[in-house]
Amino acid sequence: MKVPAQSLIQALINASEKGALIARVIRAESALLELLVQEKKGDQKNYRFVQDFKTLADVLVQETVRHDLSEQFPGIGENIHGEESNKFTNVLGESISVKIMKDQEATAQLLCSVLDDNMAAASMLARVAHEQVMMDAGPKLEDVSVELDLEDLGVWIDPIDSTAQYISGECGVPNTSGLVSCGLQCVVVLLGVYSQSSGLPLIGVCNRPFVETNGDKWTGHLMWGVALNDCKVFSLPYEKTNNNKQNLAVLMSQSEKTDVQKKFRASCSVDHVAGAGYKLLCVNQGLADAYVLSKNSTYMWDCCAPHAILLAQKGGVISYKSLCDFNDDPSSCSELSLTHQITYHYDNTHGTESQKWCNQEGIVAYSSLEALKAVILANRHI
Structure with missing residues (x-):
């Protein structure tokens, strides 16, 4: 089945922005964030860190992306892979598979079981997960006129890259080069599409939920690019110059x-x-x-x-x-x-x-x- 690359890119952009919204909603309430953190165990632990955390934010973003893309492109869900397992253990020790249900109320009920019967928090997250999000891809999207074989596509999701920075919640300070060494600005929602036959990446969407802050309100920034044979398009408005x-x-x-x-x-x-x-x-x-x-x-x-x-x-x-x-x-x-x-x-x-x-x-x-x-x-x- 052939699908227009434009449609898939737009769907990825919308899904990434919904993921960014979920990350911002959770981060805005420190008491809620504290409830959501659990330490990874055993084989799921990244050996580089003494403590490696998994949050409901990661899982919820990942499963929201899977749900939204599957709704628009039936069958793609089987080939969506993420960093996180969708299993989450609540304070009672019950293992629950987090997923987006058929409606907001059902999703809230499921999330409530993860959140120790905190229905107010569960309802807030379910509302964002079911929200219709549209984000402007910019004029460069018109330059993408190719089609893709849906059966050949796989998707890698990193729902909240730099989880440790996300949990710490610090606001980083850019240096003179514009780099931020640590802090919320280093958090990225990453959605990458690759060819299952060649293994090469084809489409990338990178969404930073925390770029600029006005008080406690954050705004983000999104980049995307596509590399499909002779079709090479990216959203940045400039060509790179060669450095010394x-x-x-x-x-x-x-x-x-x-x-x-x-x-x-x-x-x-x-x-x-x-x-x-x-x-x-x-x-x-x-x-x-x-x-x-x-x-x-x-x-x-x-x-x-x-x-x-x-x-x-x-x-x-x-x-x-x-x-x-x-x-x-x-x-x-x-x-x-x-x-x-x-x-x-x-x-x-x-x-x-x-x-x-x-x-x-x-x-x-x-x-x-x-x-x-x-x-x-x-x-x-x-």
């Missing part, structure tokens, strides 16, 4: 290996910001030239959406390990980079539940081929 290769702006995790950080600091400007999704989005926005991670601590739901936008912008995401393939001849990346893009359709079957979908060989996200060449040269530095 001797002063490449690179983002890294604070937990990055010391030798890797030292190697890149020799020829690059290195910054640390929270959240894999936000780091990737900063490369999308031109706030950084690249994001380098040598470890296996990002996942397919982190990368799929911003990766699609990068491909639309003539950038991309490859594994950190594959940098070695270009060491002898950095200029060869022009021809080979497309064959090295990370893909999203196969799991690491020998990993634990949380590790099955991780990027085992690290990642390098780059804004352009010139940026990738500079990363290769920096990585060779001794």
